[in-house]
Amino acid sequence: MLFNSLEFVIFLPVVLLVYYQLPHKWQNRFLLVASCVFYAAWDWRFLFPLLASTSIDYWCAKRMEALGVAGAPREKRRPYVVLSVVTNLSLLGFFKYFNFFYENFQALAAGLGFHPRLTTLEIVLPIGISFYTFQALSYTIDVYRGHFHPTNSFFDFLLAVLYFPHLVAGPIQRAASLIPQVMKPRQVTREQIIEGIHLIAWGYFKKVFIADNVSPVADRMFNLVSPDGWQTMIAVYAFAVQIYCDFSGYTDIARGSAKLMGFEFVLNFNLPYLATNPSDFWKRWHISLSSWLRDYLYIPLGGNRGSRMATYRNLMLTMVIGGFWHGAAWNFLLWGFYHGLLLVVHRLLEPAWRIFDWPGVWGRRISFLLRMILFFQLTCYGWLLFRARSFTQIFGMTASLFRPWQVDWTLAQQLLPYALPLIVVQVFQYLTGKLHFLDWPHLPAEVRVVVYSVFLYCVLFRGGMPQSFIYFQF
Amino acid sequence: MLRHIVLGAFWAALVIITLELCARLDDSLTQGAPFFGPWDISVIYEHDALGQKGKPGARFGKWKMNSLGFRGPDLTPGSVRILVIGSSETFGQYESEDMEWPRQLERLLNHATGSSGTLYEVVNTALAGETLPASLRRLQERIALTNPSAAIIYPSLVHYLWVPYLPEHPTPPPKRFWTWRIQGRVESLLKRTLPLWLQTRIREWQTERAARQFSQLLDDVPPELCVRFRRDLEKMLETLKAHGIQPLLVTHANRFGGSVRAEERDSLLAWRKFYPMLTTDGLLNSERTLNRIMREVAAEQRIPLVDAAQKMPAGPEFFADFVHFTDKGSSRFAALVADALKPCLNGRQIRCPARPGG
Numbered sequence: 001m002l003f004n005s006l007e008f009v010i011f012l013p014v015v016l017l018v019y020y021q022l023p024h025k026w027q028n029r030f031l032l033v034a035s036c037v038f039y040a041a042w043d044w045r046f047l048f049p050l051l052a053s054t055s056i057d058y059w060c061a062k063r064m065e066a067l068g069v070a071g072a073p074r075e076k077r078r079p080y081v082v083l084s085v086v087t088n089l090s091l092l093g094f095f096k097y098f099n100f101f102y103e104n105f106q107a108l109a110a111g112l113g114f115h116p117r118l119t120t121l122e123i124v125l126p127i128g129i130s131f132y133t134f135q136a137l138s139y140t141i142d143v144y145r146g147h148f149h150p151t152n153s154f155f156d157f158l159l160a161v162l163y164f165p166h167l168v169a170g171p172i173q174r175a176a177s178l179i180p181q182v183m184k185p186r187q188v189t190r191e192q193i194i195e196g197i198h199l200i201a202w203g204y205f206k207k208v209f210i211a212d213n214v215s216p217v218a219d220r221m222f223n224l225v226s227p228d229g230w231q232t233m234i235a236v237y238a239f240a241v242q243i244y245c246d247f248s249g250y251t252d253i254a255r256g257s258a259k260l261m262g263f264e265f266v267l268n269f270n271l272p273y274l275a276t277n278p279s280d281f282w283k284r285w286h287i288s289l290s291s292w293l294r295d296y297l298y299i300p301l302g303g304n305r306g307s308r309m310a311t312y313r314n315l316m317l318t319m320v321i322g323g324f325w326h327g328a329a330w331n332f333l334l335w336g337f338y339h340g341l342l343l344v345v346h347r348l349l350e351p352a353w354r355i356f357d358w359p360g361v362w363g364r365r366i367s368f369l370l371r372m373i374l375f376f377q378l379t380c381y382g383w384l385l386f387r388a389r390s391f392t393q394i395f396g397m398t399a400s401l402f403r404p405w406q407v408d409w410t411l412a413q414q415l416l417p418y419a420l421p422l423i424v425v426q427v428f429q430y431l432t433g434k435l436h437f438l439d440w441p442h443l444p445a446e447v448r449v450v451v452y453s454v455f456l457y458c459v460l461f462r463g464g465m466p467q468s469f470i471y472f473q474f
Numbered sequence: 475m476l477r478h479i480v481l482g483a484f485w486a487a488l489v490i491i492t493l494e495l496c497a498r499l500d501d502s503l504t505q506g507a508p509f510f511g512p513w514d515i516s517v518i519y520e521h522d523a524l525g526q527k528g529k530p531g532a533r534f535g536k537w538k539m540n541s542l543g544f545r546g547p548d549l550t551p552g553s554v555r556i557l558v559i560g561s562s563e564t565f566g567q568y569e570s571e572d573m574e575w576p577r578q579l580e581r582l583l584n585h586a587t588g589s590s591g592t593l594y595e596v597v598n599t600a601l602a603g604e605t606l607p608a609s610l611r612r613l614q615e616r617i618a619l620t621n622p623s624a625a626i627i628y629p630s631l632v633h634y635l636w637v638p639y640l641p642e643h644p645t646p647p648p649k650r651f652w653t654w655r656i657q658g659r660v661e662s663l664l665k666r667t668l669p670l671w672l673q674t675r676i677r678e679w680q681t682e683r684a685a686r687q688f689s690q691l692l693d694d695v696p697p698e699l700c701v702r703f704r705r706d707l708e709k710m711l712e713t714l715k716a717h718g719i720q721p722l723l724v725t726h727a728n729r730f731g732g733s734v735r736a737e738e739r740d741s742l743l744a745w746r747k748f749y750p751m752l753t754t755d756g757l758l759n760s761e762r763t764l765n766r767i768m769r770e771v772a773a774e775q776r777i778p779l780v781d782a783a784q785k786m787p788a789g790p791e792f793f794a795d796f797v798h799f800t801d802k803g804s805s806r807f808a809a810l811v812a813d814a815l816k817p818c819l820n821g822r823q824i825r826c827p828a829r830p831g832g
Contacts, residue, residue: 006667449485453492461659462500 084140100328128168139175171288186262196259203252212464525644561630564600568794578808684750731788745796
């Protein structure tokens with residue numbers, strides 16, 4: 001059940017209507033059933049790997065807690081966290097990466113003159129597996145580290161993992177943040193309702209009006225056999241707008257839906273294209289993933305506590321794994337490597353960057369603007385690596401940037417009507433410091449209704465051809 | 475309680491007004507529509523004593539009228555013209571711009587004869603909803619305006635069932651001072667999003683309600699209407715022949731072909747909604763009866779006939795709804811007509827070999 005489907009548009013109000021009538025205990029049970037229905041709407045068989053991993057994680061966490069209470073040393077708890085990690089990563093590895101490794105193994109063997117006769121598997125990737133495995137891992141690892149006491153209720157844990165707004169594409173919720181919200185009675189405040197409606201409206205606008213309308217432009221340009229530099233530039237700009245609006249739109253709808261039920265999800269996007277350097281970018285883009293990678297991968301690897309070279313190695317490793325998390329393809333690995341490289345180069349050149357620290361208010365503003373524009377180009381080049389379907393395409397499109405450009409303004413005209421509202425709103429958000437750009441104490445409710453009606457018009461009557469969310473494939 | 479109702483009504487009104495303003499702004503920006511006043515398909519029509527006709531130079535969406543009020547480009551001086559008489563299937567409903575079958579036919583004929591430029595010009599005089607008597611009323615005027623060498627007649631047959639209910643002297647529809655532009659958008663949105671079974675139920679209900687005004691539902695075209703249809707058709711052919719215009723008759727094709735498959739029942743019901751005086755079987759029977767009359771008239775008068783009812787493949791690939799073509803359907807249809815016309819083309823002359831009598 002996609003967020004941008006009629007089914008969900010009916011499903012959510014029905015869930016809310018029933019939810020508001022129930023006491024807390026029944027609310028949780030009802031949400032669990034609703035989440036199962038939501039997930040099973042794709043394929044009911046997807047529920048089995050999810051149930052298997054949550055059952056093992058729950059049991060492991062309980063065992064670790066019992067050992068902790070008994071005063072057992074950390075080493076005694078380690079097998080359980082290892083079991084949880086192995087289970088989750090095996091599930092992920094099997095469903096998501098089996099075919100990738102299999103195909104590459106075959107290609108490598110063929111290159112070496114071997115032709116092994118292996119059985120192929122037709123594996124259907126369960127929706128959201130990358131998200132819920134990471135979320136479940138955070139639970140057992142936090143319990144192992146003693147940061148969090150496991151819940152006594154399997155159903156509460158199951159609901160935390162299965163809760164439909166974040167199930168298929170995040171934001172990746174930490175157990176420490178979500179499970180207490182599941183366990184405690186929730187009060188839906190007026191502010192949460194206002195904020196929730198705002199997030200849902202803005203999320204749909206970004207997804208249906210912007211991303212779905214820009215998608216054909218990006219697709220067309222990326223399908224060109226030999227694009228020139230201008231076409232490549234339009235292609236990556238269009239994809240930059242598309243992927244941001246697609247994913248942040250999804251996240252906003254998820255966060256808004258959760259708020260209407262009294263849940264608070266972590267912020268996942270914070271004006272990422274206004275980042276001035278790679279480190280800043282990863283504090284603004286897919287924050288729930290980047291912070292997960294930081295806490296459960298980069299820091300355990302040593303973070304920046306070791307030598308300079310060790311820090312660079314840790315950065316590269318974290319980003320390459322982060323890239324590979326997105327999909328079982330070489331271009332995602334390359335994209336991760338590219339971002340790792342940007343982080344390393346940024347650290348290396350940090351002293352040199354200071355020449356852009358100009359004095360005065362205007363000096364700072366111009367410096368910010370220049371850095372932001374420069375880093376946006378680097379981010380966009382990263383999207384070329386992410387979106388391209390082959391290395392040949394990457395090389396071809398990269399080379400086109402250095403050949404003469406044939407400027408065709410009609411291409412820009414296809415992109416601008418959709419990119420412009422985004423730019424205007426983001427600049428406004430940045431200048432006011434308010435992500436909820438209609439959150440003004442004396443703003444009449446009528447103004448909000450008018451703005452949301454304009455969004456409604458754009459979504460219902462000016463939306464692009466319905467497309468699935470890009471991040472669902474991950 | 476009352477306060478809540480009033481407040482709710484106020485918010486609802488605010489939403490509707492905003493949506494309407496957005497629709498008007500959207501039309502103005504994207505289509506150059508006036509912000510006030512009506513903006514729907516009716517803007518390309520006007521009315522006179524003979525009834526509805528195309529408004530010269532008008533435009534709505536993909537539909538553009540030329541300076542004579544016909545769909546398509548302005549006429550080229552010195553071309554050999556082929557008049558097309560018909561209804562919405564010919565005017566073009568779902569096809570992309572310039573893909574309606576008369577435009578495609580023109581390209582095929584010029585390509586087949588190797589004409590540089592537009593030697594053969596196909597003039598699409600069809601209008602959506604036009605009945606055979608309405609075409610007949612306009613025929614002299616259209617001949618005078620276009621001076622054609624040939625005419626292709628592709629009437630929407632079951633439209634004829636409405637003829638007894640239409641006023642003898644056409645009256646223009648009442649002038650509307652206000653139309654909700656958001657209404658059409660909501661309707662098409664519902665068509666796109668509502669499940670098919672629900673749409674079918676709604677249509678059934680609407681058809682049943684509309685059918686109540688008819689004392690008895692018809693299983694076929696009444697005999698007196700068959701006589702009248704034949705007379706109108708003969709009169710049209712007579713007028714064309716009197717002006718030295720080569721006629722070509724085309725039987726009416728629909729999505730269902732010979733029989734209605736189970737998965738096509740919804741489409742059939744959607745079609746029936748426009749003809750509530752007929753039963754579902756009556757719709758297909760009427761189509762068969764009137765096509766039979768067309769074949770008989772063509773045979774009697776020894777004029778060429780394209781039996782599109784037999785030759786057009788059925789199904790959604792070729793028909794976007796019950797009778798209107800997809801791009802592919804209009805291509806196939808144009809090819810059928812072109813094949814029939816090609817033997818008749820002789821430079822600037824169009825003369826078809828006489829068919830053996832039937």
